[in-house]
């Protein structure tokens with residue numbers, strides 16, 4: 276089958292061989308280059324402020340609830356994390372952000388197929404995937420346009436592009452500048468989950484997060500004691516990249532951080 280070309284910005288709802296609801300989409304219909312340059316002009320559409328964004332088109336079963344996404348999967352790829360977490364937290368809205376058009380379309384079609392085939396009569400139902408969605412977005416830009424301040428409880432960076440060469444490090448999704456935005460949209464107590472199979476990137480992400488005054492490293496064991504085990508298991512093994520690393524016998528480095536509050540010092544008396 277020839278590759279489908281898509282020029283529009285956001286995923287299309289038009290039926291296509293790959294998004295017939297009763298069929299799960301096949302990745303082979305959605306191939307595109309492995310990398311997208313985050314500094315290119317992707318002609319992305321974004322709201323002027325979070326208040327202007329209509330989440331009901333993403334989560335129709337939650338329309339009128341006033342809810343906005345609480346989990347954001349940055350660079351969600353083919354959506355494995357979202358699909359795994361959706362039934363575990365049926366009342367939590369989750370959003371994947373993905374820069375590649377065809378990959379976003381795949382996740383969109385995958386969610387549409389799952390919604391259509393799992394318990395459509397009893398919605399929202401724990402397994403009806405009403406609480407997950409995806410947008411095509413460059414997560415290095417405009418995040419505060421989508422998410423209100425302190426609205427997220429979890430931010431995921433799973434196997435992000437490593438951008439190995441030093442001159443490409445500016446394209447890494449964790450940087451001092453971007454951490455300020457992540458801290459803004461995360462609620463105090465919220466968590467950042469990072470995982471990679473690239474040791475240099477693991478060190479980079481950890482060093483940047485540790486250097487930031489609003490993030491504090493949390494041991495995996497502590498999070499498991501807090502009941503975050505199912506999330507951590509999904510972080511390790513639910514995504515396409517995570518599975519690939521496993522197949523290849525690669526190592527995975529996990530590092531999690533809590534968004535803390537800055538306590539203002541009392542003025543000197």
Ligand SMILES: C[S@@+](CC[C@H](N)C(=O)[O-])C[C@H]1O[C@@H](n2cnc3c(N)ncnc32)[C@H](O)[C@@H]1O
Pocket residue numbers: 309310311313349350351352353355372373374375378412413414415432433434435436448514515516517
């Ligand atoms: C190596 S893949 C990992 C995908 C997924 N997290 C996984 O574990 O399978 C990195 C993904 O991040 C996406 N990405 C890279 N830069 C991005 C950006 N600035 N905004 C949104 N997505 C981005 C890429 O298109 C790619 O799908």
